[in-house]
Amino acid sequence: MKILFIAPRFHPNQIDLVRKLKEENHEVFFLVLNFGPSEDHRLLKPQAIPVLKSIGKFNIEPLNNSMNYFKVLPHPSEYFRILKNIKPDVVILRGGMRSFYSKLLLGYSFRKNLKIICYTQMPQYLGKKDLRKKLLNLFETGVSQFKTYTPVKYNAKEGAFKKLNNLDYIPFFVYPNTKEIKEISENEKMHFLCIGKYEERKNLKLFIQIAKALKSAKFDFKITIIGGADSEKRLKYHDYLSSLINEFDLSQEIILLKNVLKKNMFKYFEAAHVFILPSRNEPASISQLEAMSYGLPIICSIDNGTAHYVKNELNGFLVNPDQEEVLKAMNNYLLDPGLVAKHSFKSLELVNSDFSINSSYQKFIQFLKK
Template sequence: MLILYVAPRYHTNQIPITEGLLKAGYQVRFLAMYKGVSENYEALKPDILKTPIILRTVYKIIRKRRGEVYAENWMLRNYKPGYIQILNYLRTSKPDIVILRERSRQSRIVHACCKLLGIRNVILYNQNPINADEWRGKRLKQMLAKIVFPKVRYSPVKYVNLLNSSYSSPTIPVNSHAYFAPFVQEVNIIPEEKKYVKDGIIRILDVGKYRDYKNHKILVEAVSLIKERKNFHITIVGQVSNEDEQEYFDSLASMIQDYNLQGKFTLLKNIPYRRMKELYTDHDIFVLPSKKEVASISVLEAMSNGLCTISTDNNGTAFYVLEGNAGLIFDNTSAKDLASKLVYFLGHQEEISYYGKNALNYIRENCGFEKYLERLRHIVRKEFKSDI
């Protein structure tokens, strides 16, 4: 049984899925557009599509003029693999199940090639909430999407906007072919061995690329409101792989200096994936301050290491924190609200371990690989009348 995943790149959230499937005896391949900077290929090395010369040339020009981030987003929007390349790849690999990431040009072409070759077990994976009406006001696009993309979809996100006063949690998705399948995250620490607030210092961790949307600066603003507090320290870990990210990193460091908070913050960059466990283990609280996060995997990584979590409300995985009673949610536009959440834990240290242990229990019961495989089997059985 060969399962083929197709996505722009081999994201770190694919690692536990790949490892679990391989351990369970499945064959796994991954077809990607490009290699990312902070990827780990210990379990699987992805196959990389060839980029047309014209597209590579335009990409280099845009990167030089507009920066790496803009060029990367442009490539994601405009990349279109050749039909012959995809057909040859599918004929050679002979996948039993194909899982496509997002409704993109890449996915559209791969899906068309699957149809030509009679590969019927094709599933779309995205991170839109399963109860979302993806096509509200876009009925023409919906009609076209039904033709060029798989009708079956799964997502690791149930619902978002948890602080919205009109928020509700429908149990039945709008699309009957939309399913929930959790992010795969195993518990990474023995609960009894997790030590909180060592030496009387509360250690807070923030993980995210050094880019504006990650909103690290709101955390600095929040700390500036409570800087008289003495019993905490914050570590920010992020990727710096281009001029844009270096510029943001430098700006963040300057902001910390301007607020005279050098003693409160440590900034780290380009930490290897396998070293992250040590950082999670050494910290007590995890903060995700992003302006908008489709579905942060770092929240799950933090929970799996027993960290009490404070998540922005505009994050697709915030519901894991809510359902697991694993921390608090804050308004991503308010440094004052974030500061109030920090103050609460600084003044109630016993709550840190309470939420941290809840996080471990939730991950163990809801996010293990077997839960993901169970949901995938359910989807294949119900939609394609077959088994894996």
């Protein structure tokens, strides 16, 4: 099958999906509006969507990382030429009908009888009677009559109240990366890992106060934070956190890294004992599942669409994204290091059962063929 993805960028949460599709002898293409500094293009080199630089006498602002992608206008004839050359069997579209690249594709599909599928991060089950989400779902899928899938089954913060029948749930794809259970020796420093862009909603600042408290309590620990700083705003936030670390003399306890290449991330997962994701208002994240594939226990905010990937008190802890609850969960491991191995075993078990790469692939292909 010839599969074309069209999205704002080649997000890391698509890498293992692309890898699996290629291993199963599908032809895979990716059209994007922009490229991130830490993207991994070893499997596939995305092609840029040609965009208009002007309309008549009016110039259009160049695309940058702070722009709203959905306002970018592709160059119609060049865009259609790419579609014609690829001749996909199916197009997987990120963003529903909100973007201009989607609207142009819709017009093209009517003429060419092109099969289009939408990918969203809206939960399959709504947690409450949320009119805004229902309307958004209808706009993205019902109005256009496209089949849609999501990696989010329900929001752990809100629970599962009502199923949206036009959404299929297919979890993120991830390959198992180890069979070894994480263990920590008696005198070993406990190493916590966090991954997230350098922006406020990722809630990284709380690690400053947490590190101060743990240092005061004489715990032996290290926190490594790895994040994207691909815009001036994110770089400023990184520098702000760095200044706080220096101000409170925490440079031995907190390590900040930015724009680490995807292909180099494995060594940080392998070196860590526990993974933490404290973000707020997170539609969906794959990083906790990646961490589970390395056998890491997980501390995850419940304000995250894919928090349900973590089984509370079995392979980690689901917490409110505040200092008190994150610190309490970290203390559980610091005070009982044996818990790391117990939760590590369960993380590996889940990756090979609930999130089996082969099972996810079969669901995906069956969905495409429906």
